[in-house]
Structure formats: structure tokens, C-alpha cells
Amino acid sequence: MDVVKLAREIMNGRRLKRGEDLSFFLTCDLTELRRGADEIRKHFCGNEMDLCTIINGRSGHCSENCKYCAQSAHHHTNCEVYGFLDQDKIVQAALANEKEGADRFAIVTSGRTLAGADFEKCIAVFKRMQQECKIELCASLGFLTAEQFHRLHQAGVTSYHENIETSRRYFPSICTTHTYEEKIETIKTAKKEGFCVCSGGIIGMGETWEDRLDMAISLAELGIESIPINALMPIPGTPLEHLPTLPPADILRTIAFFRYINPAANIRLAAGRKLLKNDGEEAFLGGASATITGNMLTTSGSTIKSDIHMLRQLGFKLNPRAPQL
Numbered sequence: 440m441d442v443v444k445l446a447r448e449i450m451n452g453r454r455l456k457r458g459e460d461l462s463f464f465l466t467c468d469l470t471e472l473r474r475g476a477d478e479i480r481k482h483f484c485g486n487e488m489d490l491c492t493i494i495n496g497r498s499g500h501c502s503e504n505c506k507y508c509a510q511s512a513h514h515h516t517n518c519e520v521y522g523f524l525d526q527d528k529i530v531q532a533a534l535a536n537e538k539e540g541a542d543r544f545a546i547v548t549s550g551r552t553l554a555g556a557d558f559e560k561c562i563a564v565f566k567r568m569q570q571e572c573k574i575e576l577c578a579s580l581g582f583l584t585a586e587q588f589h590r591l592h593q594a595g596v597t598s599y600h601e602n603i604e605t606s607r608r609y610f611p612s613i614c615t616t617h618t619y620e621e622k623i624e625t626i627k628t629a630k631k632e633g634f635c636v637c638s639g640g641i642i643g644m645g646e647t648w649e650d651r652l653d654m655a656i657s658l659a660e661l662g663i664e665s666i667p668i669n670a671l672m673p674i675p676g677t678p679l680e681h682l683p684t685l686p687p688a689d690i691l692r693t694i695a696f697f698r699y700i701n702p703a704a705n706i707r708l709a710a711g712r713k714l715l716k717n718d719g720e721e722a723f724l725g726g727a728s729a730t731i732t733g734n735m736l737t738t739s740g741s742t743i744k745s746d747i748h749m750l751r752q753l754g755f756k757l758n759p760r761a762p763q764l
């Protein structure tokens with residue numbers, strides 16, 4: 440398969456579908472594959488780079504048993520445990536990230552869902568940020584009802600995050616307290632409310648390459664606009680603690696074929712950036728058009744400032760609010 444030719448066809452409207460033989464993505468020359476992915480990214484996303492930041496609004500004690508996650512009460516990790524954060528603390532974090540040039544700010548909470556008093560606190564803080572901040576507001580609060588999505592939307596949130604994590608086939612090997620179908624339903628409900636949906640997954644959890652291809656196709660079928668790709672950073676105390684981290688070439692190949700399969704989406708670098716050279720520099724030249732950033736992601740060593748500097752050097756356009764460094 441000539442992947443550079445395929446890239447041109449995709450730019451001319453071809454879309455890769457379930458049932459097509461996509462195994463060439465796993466064996467083709469990585470340099471060629473990345474070159475094609477970079478062309479597709481430029482064609483559909485231009486040189487805009489989307490930078491998002493998050494705050495962990497409620498941490499730990501989660502009833503769910505996702506094998507990769509430090510916050511599950513089923514595992515024994517050193518994760519911080521706290522209830523819904525103070526409103527001022529969240530607003531200050533949003534304003535600080537806005538000032539540094541991030542495009543988005545998300546409240547992420549542990550747990551199967553966010554309900555009751557914590558959901559009300561969350562709505563109140565989003566309403567306040569809607570008034571006081573210019574940054575786009577995003578949320579990742581688990582399985583919400585249509586009514587909750589409506590209230591969140593009214594409170595100024597524009598994008599909702601719900602990862603599908605992996606393929607439908609492999610999902611039950613990763614989590615048994617909820618289903619892949621519940622995730623799909625949540626995504627569809629969020630889309631019906633008019634949210635931009637951010638959904639991707641984690642690679643390196645023991646899945647096959649075919650599972651990764653399947654995940655990319657499922658996201659295309661759902662019409663996902665933002666796709667975070669995490670590479671597993673095994674956490675001591677979780678069932679995946681002994682898995683080896685992925686080699687950089689595998690991460691780069693995955694990012695590149697996600698771009699071919701989801702040509703117009705924001706392919707977003709997330710956890711595991713430090714497994715790549717210079718915090719993922721090569722990924723931005725091989726299909727990625729977005730990244731999670733922030734001074735709280737201390738394990739990666741990157742900050743909003745260092746990301747802005749690196750991305751400008753690579754020729755990307757950043758939010759006009761981003762300071763000249």
C-alpha cells in the first residue's frame with residue numbers, strides 16, 4: 440500500500456471503513472506513514488494547535504475497577520483522595536491556565552458518575568467560570584443523564600470527555616464494573632445535547648494492534664471530534680503495574696493511523712508523552728494536532744510554557760492569548 444497516495448485520497452474525500460483490510464498500517468514504513476499523516480493533519484486542521492488543561496475536581500475512592508487507574512478503590516495506590524474541590528481553587532486554576540495561553544480547561548472527577556451535591560457544586564463553578572473566564576470549558580464527569588448534560592451545557596460547558604479506552608472486544612479485560620455500551624450511550628447522549636465530544640483511549644494495556652485499529656474505527660463511526668491518545672504509564676498498585684511501557688515507534692505509528700482513520704479530528708497527545716523524544720515533538724509532525732498540557736502534569740516535565748515554546752518552534756499557531764516567550 441502506498442500510504443502517501445492513500446493520504447491524498449483521504450484529503451480528496453475517501454474514508455476508511457470497518458471491514459476494509461487495514462493491516463498495512465501495521466507493517467508499512469513508519470516514516471512514510473507519518474509523512475502522510477502530517478499532510479492530512481495540515482489539510483484538515485491547518486497549523487492550529489489545540490491546548491487543553493485539566494483539574495482533578497474530585498479524586499480517588501472510585502467504585503469502578505478500571506485496571507489502569509490509580510483512583511479505583513479496588514486497587515492499592517498512593518493516589519490522593521479528596522472530595523469536590525473548593526470553587527475558588529478551581530476558578531483560580533482556570534484563570535491561570537487561560538493567562539498562560541491554554542485553549543481549554545476541564546473539570547475531571549473520579550467515580551462512575553457525578554450526582555447530588557457534588558454535581559450542584561460543579562454546575563455552580565461552571566456558571567461562575569462562564570462569567571469570569573474566556574477559556575473554553577470542558578468536563579469529564581462519568582455517566583450523566585440527558586438532563587444533567589442539558590444543565591452542564593446551559594452552564595457554559597462546550598465539550599464533554601468520555602473515553603472508550605480500547606476496542607469493544609478488549610474492554611471487558613480492562614473493566615468489569617461498567618460496559619463499553621454504557622460509554623457509547625453516554626457519548627451519544629452528550630452529542631444529542633450538542634456537545635463536542637472528546638473520546639479516545641489508552642494504548643499499551645495488553646491489547647493487540649487490531650484492537651487499536653478497531654478503536655480508531657469506532658471513534659470514526661461515532662463522529663468524535665477530539666481523540667486523546669494515552670500511552671499507558673503503569674502505576675504501582677494497579678493490576679497493570681508490571682506491563683512494559685510502549686516503544687516510541689509503536690506510539691508514533693498509532694497516532695499516525697488514527698489520523699488516517701479520523702482525518703478531521705483533533706488527535707490529542709495525552710498521558711505518556713514523556714515516552715516520546717522531547718515531550719512528543721515527533722508526534723506533532725506525524726498526525727497530532729492537539730495536546731493536553733499543564734503545569735500539573737509534573738510527570739511529563741512539560742509545562743504550558745515549554746509546550747508553547749516547542750510548538751511555536753515547530754511552526755504551529757497558538758491561541759492569541761498565548762504570551763510571546
Ligand code: SF4
Pocket residue numbers: 501502503504505508509510511548549550551
Ligand atoms: S471510572 Fe474513572 S476514576 Fe473510576 S476507576 Fe475508572 S477511570 Fe478511574
